Amino acid sequence: MNEYDFYQSYNAERYIHFRTVPTGKYEIIETKRNGKLITNRKPIFEKQKLSFEDVKNINLDNYGQDVRTSSEDFTLVHNYLLDFWSAIMGADAVLLYIHLKRYCFSGKDFCYPNMKTIQEKMKKGSKSTINKNMDILEKYGFIAKIQRIDTERNNGYASPFFKVRRYVPLLSQELIEQLPETLHKEHDKFLANANGVTLDETIDNEDLINDLMRSSKLMKSKSQSSKEEVLKRQGRMKEYILAKLSTQEQKYRYMFLQYLEKKFSKPSYETWFRDSIFILDQEHQLFKIYVANSFALEWINNQYKDVLQQMLKEILDLEIKTIEISLYEDYLN
Known part of the structure; x- marks a missing residue:
């Protein structure tokens, strides 16, 4: 019996999938503030095109250790996410993850919701705030954000395509040390009941992104x-x-x-x-x-x-x- 293809209803041919990466170069921008000329360096970015096959093959769940679960571990989301990851990433980033995960129905690990709707649901007025929390989630391996261009709409930008981690990872040793003392003790209790789980020293999503970008092509x-x-x-x-x-x-x-x-x-x-x-x-x-x-x-x-x-x-x-x-x-x- 063939494994069900969750992507069969997604029209991948319609979109150009890419990531925006820094070139390491800057342009000088001059602006006036209070009558004075202010000079700032603005980073220059470039688009790196991705094959959708590479996007499909992203599996965020291969990075880090998964939380062991039982029927007592859940409210609407896993308590570990609320108790410990919230202290590391911030409540807004955790809430954004929950909203993205909400769209990954029927076992999928991807979604492409309207970000304006997400912004309204979170009652956050600033687009930059949403983008900041996306960066946080990507840093810790909860999501991978892929930007899209709609070739059927005059190559206009479409809402991002997200790969979303399905299982909450354990904190690394490094992150546990960053917890407030009371939460550090609570985490020690959690591990004591986890029967010998081995923690990663650090959590770093950079290898996954580097692997993804290795076969990308520059969009010029x-x-x-x-x-x-x-x-x-x-x-x-x-x-x-x-x-x-x-x-x-x-x-x-x-x-x-x-x-x-x-x-x-x-x-x-x-x-x-x-x-x-x-x-x-x-x-x-x-x-x-x-x-x-x-x-x-x-x-x-x-x-x-x-x-x-x-x-x-x-x-x-x-x-x-x-x-x-x-x-x-x-x-x-």
Whole structure:
């Protein structure tokens, strides 16, 4: 008997699913306040497109330990959520989780409610307050928020798609230490009756999100795509490749360059690595390096593959089978 597909009534083809991630760059915004010119840095974000198959495969319940339950543990929600998680996340975040969970009927672990309705039910006037509590819930692995664009409505924004944790996780050791003294004692009593449950040291949802974003694709504006085409036509291959890198690839490149700058003398670093571009393909166990000239290609290929293997091991704890060094112009091949 085939397992029931809860997603069969959801029209995934209709929507573009994505997450907005920081680029690490900022724009300078000048505003006047009380007659004075105030300068602020505003972070620049980019959209990373996700395949719906990756979204479907999110299982928040694989992270952390589940609370053991009995018939005495529930009012409308598990008492553990109200007694302990509320002290960590705040009552508003807990209430938002309950509202989202309310829409996950018939055993589903996803929903896409109208957020204006949620806002009205919580009687919270500020959209930013709701967004803040979404961030809190995502931080502790209660939800994963996926933004959507409706392709049947002129690519307008639709309400977010949420993956929602079905079972309340136990606090980690780190979070238990943050409880007020009275609640800490109550939690000790709870664990004493839980018959040897092993707690996680910390709760960190970052690995789940990183795994989700690893296969994402950058959603580029028309101006960004046009700029890339200009770079390609002009033969400015280094700038073209850098413009094509995802946020994660840019982050890795920065980490690799920092490592190599410390590893080598300044002349060696600037000669062989400063202008290198690194692309890591974990799925195919491949590490690609693009360099400016054949001299650098030959030298790195003959002298420094062991160093690069060690770098991947130390920074990312990865053992990559194949390292390829190519020229910038080979990127399009």
